[in-house]
Amino acid sequence: MVENHSQGYVYSPVARVLHWLIAGLIFAQFIIGWTMPDVHRDTLPTGEIAWHLSVGAAIVAVMVIRIAWRMTHPPEPATLSPQLSLASNATHWLLYILLVAVPLAGWANASARGWMVNLFGIVPFPALAPKGSPVGMALGDIHSVIAWVLVVLIALHIAAALFHRFVLRDSVLKRML
Ligand code: HEM
Numbered sequence: 001m002v003e004n005h006s007q008g009y010v011y012s013p014v015a016r017v018l019h020w021l022i023a024g025l026i027f028a029q030f031i032i033g034w035t036m037p038d039v040h041r042d043t044l045p046t047g048e049i050a051w052h053l054s055v056g057a058a059i060v061a062v063m064v065i066r067i068a069w070r071m072t073h074p075p076e077p078a079t080l081s082p083q084l085s086l087a088s089n090a091t092h093w094l095l096y097i098l099l100v101a102v103p104l105a106g107w108a109n110a111s112a113r114g115w116m117v118n119l120f121g122i123v124p125f126p127a128l129a130p131k132g133s134p135v136g137m138a139l140g141d142i143h144s145v146i147a148w149v150l151v152v153l154i155a156l157h158i159a160a161a162l163f164h165r166f167v168l169r170d171s172v173l174k175r176m177l
């Protein structure tokens, strides 16, 4: 925890780097996910799809570090009304849940398709589901649907950050910059 007495609490440098690294990876992953070719039964994991798998593996790896860091370094809560504090905690919890569930569903689907997931060709990830697994195949559709839920939550989260900065004019955004 880093205390800045003139401006109040700010997240530690590690927490801030992890937050913005994940934000960048997620934005990249949505652009790749939406522009890559449609995935069918006989599609091969090449080109943009290979990028989607590698960026996805990077998201999984960074999220493991981020969650471990967060559990061992809880931040100081922001000074908010009980209602705003509840909304903020609920959104952050849901964000964490989806930042785990969306990649895991995609990874299980890749495994069910018989695709190897690895971190930029260097670190191989184990298969999460056997090839042809019906559950793994169904998780492909779930992956696409819950990725949309994640988009909505991120939009809400960004709107809340801008609301704090420009309407409430408090220091919540500064905590993460
Ligand atoms: C938070 C991270 C991720 C986001 C935001 C994301 C987003 C997306 C999006 C938007 C699509 C296209 C859906 C559509 O147009 O129907 C997609 C498809 C897909 N993604 Fe991800 N993805 C993520 C992580 C991963 C990971 C980690 C993997 C595997 C290691 C993965 C594997 C796949 C596969 C296999 C598809 C095709 C699914 C199908 O069409 O059945 N994704 N993803």
Ligand code: HEM
Pocket: 019, 022, 023, 024, 026, 027, 070, 075, 078, 088, 092, 095, 096, 099, 154, 157, 158, 161, 162, 172, 173, 174, 175, 176
């Ligand atoms: C993909 C995009 C993003 C994701 C997934 C994300 C996720 C998160 C999560 C999970 C937290 C909770 C941190 C914790 O207490 O452990 C958080 C905090 C925060 N985020 Fe984001 N974020 C994203 C983008 C942004 C953007 C673009 C902004 C600014 C416009 C922003 C501003 C903040 C702020 C100010 C906090 C701290 C709130 C507080 O003090 O309680 N985030 N973010």
